[in-house]
Amino acid sequence: MTLTQVAVQAELSHSFLSQVERGLERMSMTSLFRVAQALGTTQQALLTDDADAAPRGAGSFHVFRASEATPLDAGGSPMRVLARDHPRFVPMVMSGTFTEDLWWVHDEEEFVYVLQGRLVVVLEAEEFALEAGDAVYYQGGIRHRWRTDPGESVQVLTVKEGSAGAH
Known part of the structure; x- marks a missing residue:
C-alpha cells in the first residue's frame, strides 16, 4: 500500500504522513489509530514493531x-x-x-x-x-x-x- 493510499483511507493528508515518515511531525493517537485501521493492524503493533x-x-x-x-x-x-x-x-x-x-x-x-x-x-x-x-x-x-x-x-x-x- 502506498503512502497516498494510506492517507486516503486514514483520512489524513499525504503531506502530513510524509512529514511523520521523515521525523518532521509527530502523530497523535487519533491519527495513529486511523493509520492502523487503514493498514489492517493495531496501534500497539505500529508502536512496538521493531524489525x-x-x-x-x-x-x-x-x-x-x-x-x-x-x-x-x-x-x-x-x-x-x-x-x-x-x-x-x-x-x-x-x-x-x-x-x-x-x-x-x-x-x-x-x-x-x-x-x-x-x-x-x-x-x-x-x-x-x-x-x-x-x-x-x-x-x-x-x-x-x-x-x-x-x-x-x-x-x-x-x-x-x-x-x-x-x-
Missing part, C-alpha cells in the same frame, strides 16, 4: 530505562511505551489531558491504572470516575472514551493486549 530486534527466546527479559524512552504525542498528551519487540502485552504511561470527543473500539483487552489525578472512563453507556490508585479493565470490542476535568491532567499506566502474532 531490527533480535528474537527473544524463552526466559528472556528486557529492562526498560527511562533514558531509552522516546515520548510519543498522544493527542497532546505525552506517552511512553514501556515494552517493545512484540510483547504479549503493551504497557504504556500516558500523561496529560483527555477529551471525550472520540469513541475508541479495538480488539485488544485493556487495563488502565490511574497513577496521578482523576480520569473519567466511559464504557458504552456507563461512566466511572477513577482517582489515583483506581483501575479499570475492559475486554476488546467495548466502545470507550476517556476525559479529564477541564484544566486538570492525569497520569495513567495502560496495559493493552499485544498483537495477535505476539502470542
Whole structure:
C-alpha cells in the first residue's frame, strides 16, 4: 500500500504522513489509530514493531530505562511505551489531558491504572470516575472514551493486549 493510499483511507493528508515518515511531525493517537485501521493492524503493533530486534527466546527479559524512552504525542498528551519487540502485552504511561470527543473500539483487552489525578472512563453507556490508585479493565470490542476535568491532567499506566502474532 502506498503512502497516498494510506492517507486516503486514514483520512489524513499525504503531506502530513510524509512529514511523520521523515521525523518532521509527530502523530497523535487519533491519527495513529486511523493509520492502523487503514493498514489492517493495531496501534500497539505500529508502536512496538521493531524489525531490527533480535528474537527473544524463552526466559528472556528486557529492562526498560527511562533514558531509552522516546515520548510519543498522544493527542497532546505525552506517552511512553514501556515494552517493545512484540510483547504479549503493551504497557504504556500516558500523561496529560483527555477529551471525550472520540469513541475508541479495538480488539485488544485493556487495563488502565490511574497513577496521578482523576480520569473519567466511559464504557458504552456507563461512566466511572477513577482517582489515583483506581483501575479499570475492559475486554476488546467495548466502545470507550476517556476525559479529564477541564484544566486538570492525569497520569495513567495502560496495559493493552499485544498483537495477535505476539502470542
